[in-house]
Amino acid sequence: MKLITVAGPPSSGKTSMLLRVIDWLKEQGLKAGVVKFDCVASKDDERYRAKGVPVLLGLAGNLCPDHYFVTNIEACARWGQSLELDILISESAGLCNRCSPFIRHALAVCVIDNLSGVNTPTKMGPLLKQADIVAITKGDIVSQAEREVFQYQVRKVNARAEILHINGLTGQGKERLGVLLAQAEDIDDLDGRKLRFSMPAAVCSYCLGETRIGHDYQMGNVKSIAIPDVPRPEVS
Amino acid sequence: MMEDIQSITILGGHSKSGEAEDVALRLVPGDLVAVVGPTGSGKSRLLADIEYIAQRDTPSGRCILINDQPPAPEIRFDMGRKLIAQLSQNMNFVMDATVAEFIAMHAECRDTNLGETGLEELINSVVTQANRLTGEPIVPDTPLTALSGGQSRSLMIADTAILSDSPIVLIDEIENAGIDRRQALDILVQNQKIVLMATHDPILALLAHSRIVLKSGGIADVLESDQDETALLEELQKADAAILAVREKLRKGERLSGSAFRYAEFLAADSI
Ligand SMILES: Nc1nc2c(ncn2[C@@H]2O[C@H](COP(=O)(O)OP(=O)(O)OP(=O)(O)O)[C@@H](O)[C@H]2O)c(=O)[nH]1
Ligand SMILES: [Zn+2]
Ligand SMILES: [Zn+2]
Numbered sequence: 001m002k003l004i005t006v007a008g009p010p011s012s013g014k015t016s017m018l019l020r021v022i023d024w025l026k027e028q029g030l031k032a033g034v035v036k037f038d039c040v041a042s043k044d045d046e047r048y049r050a051k052g053v054p055v056l057l058g059l060a061g062n063l064c065p066d067h068y069f070v071t072n073i074e075a076c077a078r079w080g081q082s083l084e085l086d087i088l089i090s091e092s093a094g095l096c097n098r099c100s101p102f103i104r105h106a107l108a109v110c111v112i113d114n115l116s117g118v119n120t121p122t123k124m125g126p127l128l129k130q131a132d133i134v135a136i137t138k139g140d141i142v143s144q145a146e147r148e149v150f151q152y153q154v155r156k157v158n159a160r161a162e163i164l165h166i167n168g169l170t171g172q173g174k175e176r177l178g179v180l181l182a183q184a185e186d187i188d189d190l191d192g193r194k195l196r197f198s199m200p201a202a203v204c205s206y207c208l209g210e211t212r213i214g215h216d217y218q219m220g221n222v223k224s225i226a227i228p229d230v231p232r233p234e235v236s
Numbered sequence: 237m238m239e240d241i242q243s244i245t246i247l248g249g250h251s252k253s254g255e256a257e258d259v260a261l262r263l264v265p266g267d268l269v270a271v272v273g274p275t276g277s278g279k280s281r282l283l284a285d286i287e288y289i290a291q292r293d294t295p296s297g298r299c300i301l302i303n304d305q306p307p308a309p310e311i312r313f314d315m316g317r318k319l320i321a322q323l324s325q326n327m328n329f330v331m332d333a334t335v336a337e338f339i340a341m342h343a344e345c346r347d348t349n350l351g352e353t354g355l356e357e358l359i360n361s362v363v364t365q366a367n368r369l370t371g372e373p374i375v376p377d378t379p380l381t382a383l384s385g386g387q388s389r390s391l392m393i394a395d396t397a398i399l400s401d402s403p404i405v406l407i408d409e410i411e412n413a414g415i416d417r418r419q420a421l422d423i424l425v426q427n428q429k430i431v432l433m434a435t436h437d438p439i440l441a442l443l444a445h446s447r448i449v450l451k452s453g454g455i456a457d458v459l460e461s462d463q464d465e466t467a468l469l470e471e472l473q474k475a476d477a478a479i480l481a482v483r484e485k486l487r488k489g490e491r492l493s494g495s496a497f498r499y500a501e502f503l504a505a506d507s508i
Contacts, residue, residue: 114330115330117332118331118332118333118341140324140326141326141330142326142329142330142331143323143324143326143329143388143392143395144321144322144323144324144392144395144396144400144402145338145342145392145395145396145399145400146329146330146331148318148342148345148346148400149331149338149341149342149345151345152341152344152345170284172284172287172288173288175288175293175294
């Protein structure tokens with residue numbers, strides 16, 4: 001089975017694009033399933049189910065979504081194998097920009113849309129930088145020049161990835177993505193594999209449910225913002 | 237690499253019902269081709285196939301050759317964006333930048349290495365060209381998102397003609413843009429591009445050197461324009477000019493009389 005990690009900002013078009021490419025994979029005789037990771041709520045599972053795609057939904061709730069992902073992906077992979085899927089796709093939204101759910105040797109796809117602003121690519125961390133494929137969606141609502149400028153910004157951050165332009169509504173461009181997914185490396189077992197990028201350090205009192213603000217309530221792994229000395233007001 | 241596009245060739249696939257398309261159409265720089273057919277006949281699909289440089293791997297089964305050959309994968313999937321520029325039906329910009337900033341950014345990503353004065357000249361020439369197409373002049377420090385539909389469209393066309401080095405331009409319905417369509421095509425074709433446009437507009441369709449006729453998803457015919465059609469085009473253009481002239485007079489609050497065609501001639505004389 002192949003494991004593909006797909007991640008991108010909320011509403012960037014991940015599900016729309018994946019539904020199209022899964023259709024294409026099905027035409028090629030490949031069976032794909034999806035595990036959707038989100039924070040609080042998602043109806044994506046219904047969209048996949050409506051198209052007959054086997055799907056799991058994982059909601060991180062009050063946990064860091066990235067930590068939740070990494071502690072669950074192995075079990076999800078076993079689920080995929082038990083269904084004899086050819087391809088298991090994990091779709092993650094609601095990640096912090098510090099993170100990426102990408103795993104070494106598992107094909108990593110970042111989905112980003114043309115409407116997200118020209119400066120967004122430079123603001124994104126490993127999610128964009130470490131992807132093997134960057135799928136840019138919603139090209140239909142911007143001009144050619146805007147698409148080019150946006151792609152250029154993406155290229156500046158990730159010089160290596162193959163950049164694809166995909167229309168989530170019509171599926172235009174899905175064939176190339178399908179080919180790349182179908183060619184991805186097979187994985188037998190995730191045990192002992194490595195993330196491409198370390199998860200954020202956590203475990204402070206707030207991780208454990210603290211809600212009060214103030215020095216007395218901060219414990220564990222905390223980091224202070226650098227603030228220049230402010231001259232004190234003169235007392236006359 | 238991009239400069240040496242000598243031709244693109246469309247090799248037929250099949251229609252929705254599986255009927256084979258008997259087409260091998262080779263286009264060279266300066267060619268202007270209309271794509272006609274009823275709504276839903278597959279005009280956008282054809283443009284999409286060209287944009288994607290399809291290799292019998294899209295639903296239509298068509299194959300697009302560049303310089304008589306299948307393109308290398310890197311041209312197809314990355315550089316391809318620069319090979320082919322597309323003016324889709326969207327009429328507005330979403331980017332948060334002024335007209336001048338936008339042109340500068342586009343120039344930067346096209347590897348156009350200009351000095352400061354070069355950049356200023358470039359901005360001026362794009363804006364000037366755009367203003368030939370629209371009745372409402374564009375100013376360089378206007379935010380893109382504040383442009384009207386006509387202004388946006390004009391800027392997109394001027395930008396494609398001047399700034400983009402894409403030798404192939406695909407246009408999906410330019411008619412509703414409220415711009416000077418003829419000038420727009422002239423600008424694009426003058427710059428030695430291969431232009432394909434999907435259109436319902438008779439004047440645009442006849443302006444093209446040839447037209448691809450689509451029926452239920454397939455290419456049914458490719459027609460070359462002939463002398464009769466050129467004569468018809470002239471009449472239609474006169475009628476079009478007459479309507480424009482009358483509209484202009486009405487807008488100015490003038491009273492009209494006599495044959496509409498007089499106004500067209502009047503307008504033509506005016507602009508000389
Ligand atoms: N115009 C246009 N709209 C798109 C495109 N792709 C997706 N959309 C729309 O964008 C919205 C979000 O798409 P989704 O596929 O739900 O995005 P997502 O990334 O899966 O969203 P979450 O999983 O909820 O974060 C939907 O309304 C889609 O119809 C595209 O290429 N063009
Ligand atoms: Zn989704
Ligand atoms: Zn995180």
